Amino acid sequence: MPAPAETILILGGTAEANLLTERLRQARPEARIVLSLAGRTHAPALPAGVEVRIGGFGGAAGLAEYLGAEHVVWLVDATHPFAAGISRNAAEAAEIADVQRIALVRPPWEPVEGDRWTAADCLGTARDALPAGAKAFLALGRQHLAPFRLRPDIAFVVRMIEPPDPPLPFPAEVVLGRPEVDAAAEATLFARLAITHLVCRNSGGTASYAKIAAARHLSLPVVMIARAPEPPGPVVRTLDEALAVLGAASAA
């Protein structure tokens, strides 16, 4: 029986993971590349022709078992910077299974001239940083809204792709739609809604930066929720660095 192909497992759920998977497939055609998703999104955008597995592994132990059973030689943690649980599991599982691991972590945003940021280390701190009477735009997923119910002295605006069902945990104005990719459009929205504060997480990357630039343009204070500490090294910042480590530098 031929030896099983070397497997590279990419923990995804991000645009970077999709891109990395695509580029690795081109650069390492002899390897088996598997993209893993948690299964939170009904119809995730995926690169064509890629082997995808969906759903949790059952903690670090389950992931370690998968690594052994599937002959994984590289574990690439390309999950979202706020997905701390799976990153912890990845580090532990790689240790248990003695598999090489890298984390691809996009750099956080840094304030630039004109930004008015207040740092918060969690949702509760962000909530408490808002002054009474503010009208705050919560650029947060629905699952992160609950702590703000304790501030009835603030008007909240929440953006959602679909109308909330069940209803939100507190009264809030809902803006239906996706985030604008254009800072000017975000600024127009914030001005029309008379927003006084923006609350968001420091996700980094370009995809959701328009709101930050818009707040700067309008001189709006931003309550910026910091990330949890990064997974233990080795960490790379860019696709090209990840490809180089994975022996696919020629495609970079």
Ligand code: NAP
């Ligand atoms: P999390 O809290 O770190 O992980 C919770 C559990 O979900 C993990 O223990 C694992 O279950 C499962 N899981 C997470 N990512 C997985 C993956 N790529 N493949 C297989 N199982 C996975 O994660 P989260 O914050 O809920 O995020 C879930 C997914 O959404 C991640 O893949 C992440 O990249 C993506 N995402 C997250 C955010 C965010 O803001 N957190 C934003 C955009 C995209 P088991 O313990 O059973 O293995």
